[in-house]
Amino acid sequence: MRPLNKGAKRQRVRRDPAPSRLFYRWQRIWLTPLYRRLISLGLPMAALVAGGHVLWSDPDVQAQVTASLVRARESVERRPEFQVQLIRLQDVPDDLATQIRQAANINLPISSFHLDLDEVKARIEEIDAVREVSLFLRAGGVLEVVIDQRIPVVIWRGAKQLEMLDAEGIRVGYLDHRTDRPDLPLLAGQGVGPHIGQALEILDAAHPVADRIRGLVRVGERRWDIVLDRGQRVMLPEDDAVRSVEHAMAMQMTQDVLSRDISVMDMRDARRSILRLSEAALEERRVQQAIAKDVDNNL
């Protein structure tokens, strides 16, 4: 028989929701601040780290990640904003400019990220004619190269080649022929470098015979000889060379010594200058002396 009061409110007692012992313990652990932090923060972190480690240990993934990183980097580097299109050299002679371009060894266009300016600078400074170089990356993809050139002041005849030296005695370049730079004086001998200033002073002092000077020779790495045409030499002392030159020039002005047939004018002893006659003059002198003796004998 079905109950007649089916619609009546059923007075069923709700089951008391007692937590299981496990859930109770879990909740107590969860309410402990240390565990709570450990579980809510430490565990996910540990899982993340572990997952990341597992993923990273796969070489394929590693390669993919590095490749994508490289791609991303390159896509930035290849942007036109970072491309260097032009190298601009200012106030540089053409031959030096080609030399510099070769030394810099830059294949244009190039990304400025790939340009190691320090290295380029070092490479350009290896060129003899360059004292110092400054590199600037200008807007519009221009690499500006500002050169401080070395100025050759003398030509030095080395063992094999003619070299141009600047005032500090540093090589500026090579010459094939002396006549390529007739405006520069010629030096020879070992150990010329540090004494170029002195050599220039000597040459300056010797201006009365400038048209006759062939060059200066460093003798025994301690003193200078002035070499004139006709094989004449003026031997200068180790110190006070300029004064000796002036002395010699004074003698030249008053007595025209160097126009005469002498081979060596020895100024090494300041108190006593020595003139050495040439072979022909010596012979002539001997002949004249013999004639004089003959005359004396005949008289």
Added chain:
Amino acid sequence: MTTLYDSQRSLRHKRRAALQRGLVAILDIGTSKIACFIVQFDQSVQSSAQMGKGVIASHGAFRVIGVATTRSRGVRYGEIDAMEETERAVRTAIQAAQKMANTRVDHVIACFSGAKPRSYGVTGEVLVENGSVAEQDIGRVLAACDVPDFGAGREAIHAMPINFALDHRTGLGDPRGQIGNKLSVDMHLLTVDAHVLDNLLACIKRCDLELAGVVSSAYASAISALVEDEQELGAACIDFGGGSTGVSVFFKKHMIFADSVRIGGDLVTSDVSQGLQVPREEAERMKTVHGGVIATGMDDREMIDLQSETGDWHHDRRRISRSDLIGIMRPRVEEILEGARARLDAAGFEFLPSQRIVLTGGGSQIPGLEGLASRILGQQVRLGRPLRIQGLPQAATGPAFSSAVGLSLYAAHPQDECWDFNLPIERFGGRPLRRAAQWFRDNW
């Protein structure tokens, strides 16, 4: 007495640790419901209260941050009957309260109403050693109390010194520092069945909690339901519980007597259930919604539908008048009140200067109980609700929660008990040395 002293002392240490930590769970294990409060103590207020600001200051020292109640299972007459069931109920209450408080508690102060409490007034007398009463004299006099033989299988849960007398002066609250020769003490000793305590301890332990104190619920509900004047001048608190009715008598702010009547509201429910042939849940609903103890002519006309689902039309369609219901409930309530009367008479309640009676507990909400009680217990009867404490939700302010609230007050401001004082060393005999030797043996 010494093992008891030790165990109570360890409880006391745990309670102190809990107060230090600032969180304690209050658990009222009743027959019909289990209530759990989580109480947070404010250390600053706590310390100022200890500096002598008084009882009232300590009320602001704590705050209820979690409240949960659940239907009690496995508890009969205020005693744990089915451990597993009770444990589940305690877990439910603790978990819900923890969830509300959003913290975890480890220490529990519990109260229960059963276990056949029995009160003893014991006295001790000792000669003061140094002319003035020192702390250790109090320990000595407490140790010197002649403890009655309360029988095997019983344990003391309260041992409160309620009165000190020095020579011929009596009624001293705190005799420390006073000059005299002979110090005597009156102590109120409350014993309960030991196995009930053990069961409670085991139950709490199975919930991964630590018991930090046990209180008789008659005492706890009196703390919250009696106002200060009543506690001072003498009053009885009758806590109508589900399974048993607690009776406690207060005088001079000390509990001097406690007992329980092993009849409670559940029995009224089962009377209704049997008398009207309705299910127990329906009987409980009828008792709370329509129940009463004093019938008026109006009640004859107020008809109540009995709802049951047996399928028998005549059985399911019965109607009774409210007077019938009252007629069933009243004798049982009278029996409870008479039981309480008998306990009070045995305690000599009529000799107190004031004989105020306060009815509290869930059963005190029966309409008309006040009138019935005044016929049986005396004229000065009132219904007591627990004190308001901070953070307590409105739903938990009813008289059913007076013992839980009282327990919170007790936790914030505990009464001095015998085990708060250091008993003289000779009580222990050779125990400390033996214990040290035991410790060495255990560890090496």
